[in-house]
Amino acid sequence: MSKKSYREAIREAIAGEMRRDPRVIxxxxxxxxxxxxxxxxxxxxxxxGVTKGLYPEFGAERVLxxxxxxxxxxxxxxxxxxxxxxxxxxxxxxxxxGVCFDQIxxxxxxxxxxxxxxxxxxxxxxxxxxxxxxxxxxxxQCLYPLFTHIPGLKVVLPSSPYEAKGLLIQAIRDxxxxxxxxxxxxxxDTADVPDESYTIPFGEANITREGKDATIVAFxxxxxxxxxxxxxxKREGVSATVIDPRTTSPLDTETILDSVSxxxxxxxxxxxxxxxxxxxxxxxxxxxxxFGDLKAxxxxxxxxxxxxxxxxxxxxxxxxxPARIRDAVLTIARGRA
Amino acid sequence: MSDIQPIVMPKWGLAMEEGALTSWLVAxxxxxxxxxxxxxxxxxxxxxxxxxxxxxxxRRLVAKEGAVLPVGALLxxxxxxxxxxxDIDSFVAGFVxxxxxxxxxxxxxxxxxxERSGRxxxxxxxxxxxxxxxxxxxxxxxxxxxxxxFNIDELAKSRPVYAIDLPxxxxxxxxxxxxxxxxxxxxxxxxxxxxxxxxxxxxxHSLGGAVAFQILRDHPERVASVAGIAPVGFDDxxxxxxxEGFIAAQKRKDVKTALQLLLSDPELVSSQMIEGVLRxxxxxxxxxxLRAIADRNLPSGRQTASFRDLVQENRVPVMIxxxxxxxxxxxxxxxxxxxxxxxxxxxxxxxxxxxxAAGAVNSKLAGFFEAADRQ
Numbered sequence: 001m002s003k004k005s006y007r008e009a010i011r012e013a014i015a016g017e018m019r020r021d022p023r024v025i026x027x028x029x030x031x032x033x034x035x036x037x038x039x040x041x042x043x044x045x046x047x048x049g050v051t052k053g054l055y056p057e058f059g060a061e062r063v064l065x066x067x068x069x070x071x072x073x074x075x076x077x078x079x080x081x082x083x084x085x086x087x088x089x090x091x092x093x094x095x096x097x098g099v100c101f102d103q104i105x106x107x108x109x110x111x112x113x114x115x116x117x118x119x120x121x122x123x124x125x126x127x128x129x130x131x132x133x134x135x136x137x138x139x140x141q142c143l144y145p146l147f148t149h150i151p152g153l154k155v156v157l158p159s160s161p162y163e164a165k166g167l168l169i170q171a172i173r174d175x176x177x178x179x180x181x182x183x184x185x186x187x188x189d190t191a192d193v194p195d196e197s198y199t200i201p202f203g204e205a206n207i208t209r210e211g212k213d214a215t216i217v218a219f220x221x222x223x224x225x226x227x228x229x230x231x232x233x234k235r236e237g238v239s240a241t242v243i244d245p246r247t248t249s250p251l252d253t254e255t256i257l258d259s260v261s262x263x264x265x266x267x268x269x270x271x272x273x274x275x276x277x278x279x280x281x282x283x284x285x286x287x288x289x290x291f292g293d294l295k296a297x298x299x300x301x302x303x304x305x306x307x308x309x310x311x312x313x314x315x316x317x318x319x320x321x322p323a324r325i326r327d328a329v330l331t332i333a334r335g336r337a
Numbered sequence: 338m339s340d341i342q343p344i345v346m347p348k349w350g351l352a353m354e355e356g357a358l359t360s361w362l363v364a365x366x367x368x369x370x371x372x373x374x375x376x377x378x379x380x381x382x383x384x385x386x387x388x389x390x391x392x393x394x395x396r397r398l399v400a401k402e403g404a405v406l407p408v409g410a411l412l413x414x415x416x417x418x419x420x421x422x423x424d425i426d427s428f429v430a431g432f433v434x435x436x437x438x439x440x441x442x443x444x445x446x447x448x449x450x451x452e453r454s455g456r457x458x459x460x461x462x463x464x465x466x467x468x469x470x471x472x473x474x475x476x477x478x479x480x481x482x483x484x485x486x487f488n489i490d491e492l493a494k495s496r497p498v499y500a501i502d503l504p505x506x507x508x509x510x511x512x513x514x515x516x517x518x519x520x521x522x523x524x525x526x527x528x529x530x531x532x533x534x535x536x537x538x539x540x541x542h543s544l545g546g547a548v549a550f551q552i553l554r555d556h557p558e559r560v561a562s563v564a565g566i567a568p569v570g571f572d573d574x575x576x577x578x579x580x581e582g583f584i585a586a587q588k589r590k591d592v593k594t595a596l597q598l599l600l601s602d603p604e605l606v607s608s609q610m611i612e613g614v615l616r617x618x619x620x621x622x623x624x625x626x627l628r629a630i631a632d633r634n635l636p637s638g639r640q641t642a643s644f645r646d647l648v649q650e651n652r653v654p655v656m657i658x659x660x661x662x663x664x665x666x667x668x669x670x671x672x673x674x675x676x677x678x679x680x681x682x683x684x685x686x687x688x689x690x691x692x693x694a695a696g697a698v699n700s701k702l703a704g705f706f707e708a709a710d711r712q
Binding site for chain 1: 357403405508511587588589607608611612616619620621622
């Protein structure tokens with residue numbers, strides 16, 4: 001056990017699985033970098049250096065640099081998964097996924113169903129999401145609700161280095177297509193991460209704070225903000241439970257509903273836009289299944305329904321903050337019984 | 338001023354930086370005893386009762402209920418009635434929280450890794466500069482060195498303390514040859530070699546108690562005394578619901594159900610304790626290690642080891658501590674032990690008296706070691 005960054009945890013998961021299973025390959029833009037230019041292999045290791053070091057160990061047959069052609073290499077990865085490999089594709093920014101929706105939504109996600117359960121598609125697509133990187137509206141979105149919407153895809157949002165390693169190993173061993181969302185401002189976050197291999201099952205939420213006055217459900221980077229808010233609230237005499245569902249599909253509805261039945265108050269924190277979001281989805285779940293448990297209206301804390309601003313000042317206001325989460329909890333927890 | 342004693346926020350474990358004073362269990366003006374439960378404190382990892390580190394008249398409750406305070410912050414003041422309120426006021430006003438740097442310099446717990454007999458062993462050490470006979474703490478089935486977080490610092494005040502992660506557990510290697518007691522005892526013997534001391538005091542909880550007695554059997558020359566806390570090896574039954582439930586549990590709820598059997602107050606099982614167990618069980622090889630150890634030592638609700646004959650031999654001082662509400666191993670196991678064995682029964686504790694009644698266990702252990710050192 002030692003302190004490792006989110007980046008190192010992800011790299012360790014991929015390298016460990018590549019050693020364990022020769023069918024695991026890595027494919028994407030710049031995952032090695034400089035291929036074809038003598039002496040420059042492994043120059044990049046992905047846009048933020050996550051896959052650096054894989055090329056020297058596993059070689060060009062298992063670490064495939066591709067042209068800038070997302071539709072082509074995601075399609076190739078889906079086909080490779082359907083025919084016996086276990087590809088870990090890297091699609092730099094989730095914002096570029098639009099050009100491969102057919103390959104993902106209409107092919108990879110449907111194979112198991114269309115072939116009567118006889119086909120498996122062990123495909124992982126790693127992708128960066130999220131604002132706060134000063135990368136403007138075309139490189140900062142949180143598109144996980146789009147993928148959550150599609151049956152046949154599993155959607156993972158690791159909230160810490162520990163979570164990233166265990167969830168990615170689980171994703172690589174999973175026989176269904178998994179979209180693995182890495183928040184781009186978290187790569188240098190560090191935490192205790194075991195050196196050994198371990199898996200975290202999908203569809204089982206983590207409870208990162210325990211309290212009795214409110215339930216905060218948060219995703220990905222927002223889990224850390226929700227923890228900060230819960231710690232601040234504790235100083236003000238309000239105790240909140242924080243739930244990290246870990247995966248939006250499958251979703252651990254039981255843990256959320258059980259907690260709301262204890263606290264009677266719900267705040268959902270989602271860095272995505274508010275419409276058709278995880279915030280809307282969880283609010284729907286609780287309104288439908290646990291209305292009788294609620295002592296106050298459900299609150300959501302999300303980004304606004306606008307593109308991510310390039311202005312640093314505006315981007316800072318755009319992203320949900322621990323202060324906004326705290327205020328949302330206080331709004332419904334004040335005058336509590 | 339020397340009559341004034343501060344009671345400060347304790348440090349429970351390496352990671353604790355602050356704690357919330359949930360409630361006071363005593364009122365200002367009360368006469369309190371060392372070891373008396375005086376407050377409830379909650380950290381991000383656990384909630385527990387806080388036992389007073391000293392005796393005296395409680396003159397001032399400084400910390401308010403609900404306050405979140407750093408480790409070392411002033412919670413309350415003990416002083417005889419002869420000390421004036423004004424002196425207490427100035428003591429409170431002038432109190433300075435000692436920074437963590439002071440603790441680190443003076444033997445705060447460190448974590449170390451050993452490669453011995455083909456195994457990776459991880460242990461925590463505290464007070465290692467002390468030259469007194471060391472104590473080695475051995476956790477039970479499914480536990481790790483963090484089970485001793487209420488004991489390590491206190492015991493380290495008078496001697497070096499080593500707390501091992503047994504093979505298959507915690508951060509130690511998960512690969513086992515057989516998982517039998519001799520294998521676990523050999524790992525502890527490797528750690529005893531590492532202490533450099535000719536003999537050590539052994540403290541073993543539950544299955545770790547059986548490991549301690551196995552070391553006494555295999556390497557009597559290395560053992561100064563043995564203290565068993567609800568030890569395996571003195572009865573033939575074990576609660577299979579716990580053993581099998583703990584091994585099978587994959588989800589939070591099932592882990593919680595199993596852990597609640599360990600404590601007399603099930604409310605003490607926190608979310609972080611559950612996640613800690615899950616983190617251990619997710620590691621490749623951990624479940625297989627638990628299965629092997631259970632099959633060898635605790636199969637189908639039975640205990641395979643017996644040390645009743647061994648303690649009859651009266652080789653070294655032996656103490657047995659048991660919680661009166663133990664739901665895993667029956668405290669009736671101590672019936673019929675020879676008079677040379679010191680038996681301590683803590684009526685309100687469950688299977689984890691070193692956690693549930695830490696103050697009482699710590700002072701019993703400290704006195705027991707001192708007496709054994711004189712022999």
